[in-house]
Each structure stands twice: as C-alpha cells, then as structure tokens.
Amino acid sequence: MGIKITTTGHYLPALKVSNDDLTQYMDTSHEWINKRTGISSRHIATNENTSDLASEAAKRILAKSGISAEELDFIIVATMTPDALSPSTACIVQEKIGASKAFCFDISAACSGFVYALSNASHLMKSGNYDKGLVIGAETMSKVINWQDRSTAVLFGDGAGGVLLERTDSPEDSFLAEDLHADGSRHLALVADHKNVQNPFTEVKETQSYYLEMDGRGIFDFAIRNVPETINRIIANSTLSKDDVAWVVAHQANKRLLEAISKKSNIPFEKFGLNIADTGNTSAASIPILLDQMIESNQIQAGENILLTGFGGGLTWGSLLIKL
Numbered sequence: 001m002g003i004k005i006t007t008t009g010h011y012l013p014a015l016k017v018s019n020d021d022l023t024q025y026m027d028t029s030h031e032w033i034n035k036r037t038g039i040s041s042r043h044i045a046t047n048e049n050t051s052d053l054a055s056e057a058a059k060r061i062l063a064k065s066g067i068s069a070e071e072l073d074f075i076i077v078a079t080m081t082p083d084a085l086s087p088s089t090a091c092i093v094q095e096k097i098g099a100s101k102a103f104c105f106d107i108s109a110a111c112s113g114f115v116y117a118l119s120n121a122s123h124l125m126k127s128g129n130y131d132k133g134l135v136i137g138a139e140t141m142s143k144v145i146n147w148q149d150r151s152t153a154v155l156f157g158d159g160a161g162g163v164l165l166e167r168t169d170s171p172e173d174s175f176l177a178e179d180l181h182a183d184g185s186r187h188l189a190l191v192a193d194h195k196n197v198q199n200p201f202t203e204v205k206e207t208q209s210y211y212l213e214m215d216g217r218g219i220f221d222f223a224i225r226n227v228p229e230t231i232n233r234i235i236a237n238s239t240l241s242k243d244d245v246a247w248v249v250a251h252q253a254n255k256r257l258l259e260a261i262s263k264k265s266n267i268p269f270e271k272f273g274l275n276i277a278d279t280g281n282t283s284a285a286s287i288p289i290l291l292d293q294m295i296e297s298n299q300i301q302a303g304e305n306i307l308l309t310g311f312g313g314g315l316t317w318g319s320l321l322i323k324l
C-alpha cells in the first residue's frame with residue numbers, strides 16, 4: 001500500500017502588481033528588480049488572509065481529485081504568515097472547506113516549510129493510521145513587509161499551493177528520500193513579527209519592529225553553500241543518479257541564486273522550474289505553486305523523479321526526492 005501524491009493545486013490572489021506599479025510607491029525600477037531577482041510582477045492579497053488563499057488552493061485540489069473534504073484525515077499548513085497565533089491557519093481552513101474529520105496544524109519553517117510539512121505528512125501516512133491528507137504552503141507576505149523598505153518590499157508575493165496525499169493499493173511510493181536541516185545559530189538572519197514579553201511586571205521596552213527584517217547577503221550566501229550540499233546528499237542517499245532527476249522544483253527566492261545552485265550542483269538549469277518572474281518570493285507557498293503549474297502545463301509528467309528543495313528563515317533548508 002503506497003503513499004502517493006495524487007493531486008496538486010494552487011491559488012494566486014487576483015491583484016497582479018508589476019515592478020513598474022511599485023515605482024509609484026518607492027524609489028525603484030523594473031530594470032533593477034528584474035536584473036537582480038528575475039521578478040517582473042507578484043500577486044498581492046487585498047481582501048484575503050492566508051487561510052483564504054490556502055482554502056482556495058485546497059478547494060481546487062479536492063475538485064481535481066474527486067474526493068470530498070469530509071474524507072480528509074488531516075490538514076497541514078506550512079506558513080510564516082498565519083492569520084493568527086491561535087487558532088492555526090489549518091483549523092480555519094478546516095472550517096472553510098468543511099473537513100470536519102481532519103486533525104489540523106501549522107508548520108513554521110519559513111521557506112522550507114512546505115518540504116518540512118510534506119515530509120511530516122508522509123510519515124503520518126506511513127504510520128498506517130491515515131488514508132488522505134492535505135499539505136498546503138500558504139503566505140500573505142504582503143502583511144509583514146515594510147512597504148517603505150525597497151530592499152525587501154520588491155522581493156515578496158502572496159499565494160498558496162498544495163498537494164493531496166492518498167494511500168493507494170499499488171506498492172509504489174511517492175517518497176524516495178528526504179534531507180532536512182536547520183541552523184538556529186543564525187535565526188536572526190530573517191525575522192518577522194517578533195514579539196517581546198510585555199506585562200505589568202516587565203520594564204517598558206522600546207517598541208518592536210513588526211516588519212520582516214532580512215540579512216539578504218547572508219541568506220544568499222548560505223543558500224549558495226547549503227542548497228547544492230542538500231541536493232548532492234539526498235541523491236547520494238537514494239537509489240537515483242542526477243541524470244534520473246527530471247526536475248528540480250526549488251524555492252523561488254531569486255533567479256540568479258538558482259543559476260548559481262544549478263552550476264554548483266552540476267544539474268542543468270533547464271531542469272530547474274522557474275516562475276519567480278510572475279510570483280515573486282512566496283516563501284512556503286513557492287514550491288507547491290510551481291509544482292502545480294509545471295504539472296498543469298505538462299512540463300512534469302507522471303512517473304518522473306522530482307527534487308523539491310526549500311531554504312530560508314530559521315535558518316532552515318531541506319530536500320525531498322519524490323516520484324509522481
């Protein structure tokens with residue numbers, strides 16, 4: 001009885017904001033943004049929160065799969081921009097889609113969140129206790145960005161994507177290998193919505209910055225070093241060779257970075273899925289959005305070996321080798 005990724009889906013908010021649109025709000029240019037990042041536009045939520053984006057992606061996955069929400073055993077949402085500290089965004093999604101049987105929780109691993117969540121879901125399924133589960137990556141990065149800070153405001157976008165896991169009668173399994181890591185010693189490299197303890201018993205502290213703060217150079221250099229390592233390690237720990245990997249579906253943080261990772265990992269750039277031009281960096285949502293777009297456009301074919309790799313705040317990074 002194999003655990004298969006049977007269905008994918010994604011959702012992007014209707015509003016598309018181009019680089020030129022941003023020049024109305026900050027001192028930047030399409031040329032600077034596009035040359036340095038590969039981004040041309042991004043989708044920005046105006047009247048939807050993370051749970052709304054996640055629910056729309058979930059509804060699209062269920063509609064494609066033909067299974068009903070009531071059949072779901074669990075819902076996991078990977079996000080660094082939850083609607084609230086409590087309840088989890090996954091619980092709000094449960095209510096919005098009517099998955100009354102599902103247990104629900106969020107995973108916080110920034111841009112590695114979807115890979116962390118999908119790994120955890122595969123082990124839940126391998127326990128034998130569950131037959132159907134949704135894993136969603138969803139972000140409203142636009143609510144944690146400082147729109148006065150052009151160094152970060154131009155990089156991020158909003159969106160959601162996900163997959164349905166099902167136990168099938170075939171012995172074939174979608175999960176071939178995994179490789180997950182974190183380096184908490186560098187947790188300050190990317191911080192969003194940090195909250196100090198403040199109560200009648202604490203001395204008054206200066207007001208905290210709510211906005212996303214990022215050591216861009218530091219994260220960029222970390223990714224160039226650590227992502228090729230996880231790609232090489234996961235392939236070495238599998239029965240596959242690099243030639244057996246049909247596609248690399250990597251976190252869409254920066255096009256120049258992906259070109260550098262392609263060179264260092266000796267995997268042709270043609271094998272790297274790429275949609276950052278139209279989405280920007282959607283953190284935990286980037287991998288499932290791209291995965292669904294590549295399947296829907298028939299770039300990815302059934303039976304191919306796909307390498308998913310995420311990296312970002314925490315610092316966290318990790319890869320999964322899957323067969324669809």
Ligand SMILES: O=C(O)C1CCN(c2ccc(-c3cc(CO)ccc3Cl)cn2)CC1
Binds near residue numbers: 036111216217
């Ligand atoms: O001046 C330039 O060229 C700038 C230099 C800084 N840049 C960066 C820096 C870091 C990231 C990034 C972010 C995350 C969080 O999801 C994860 C992984 C990465 Cl590598 C993306 N862009 C943009 C171009």
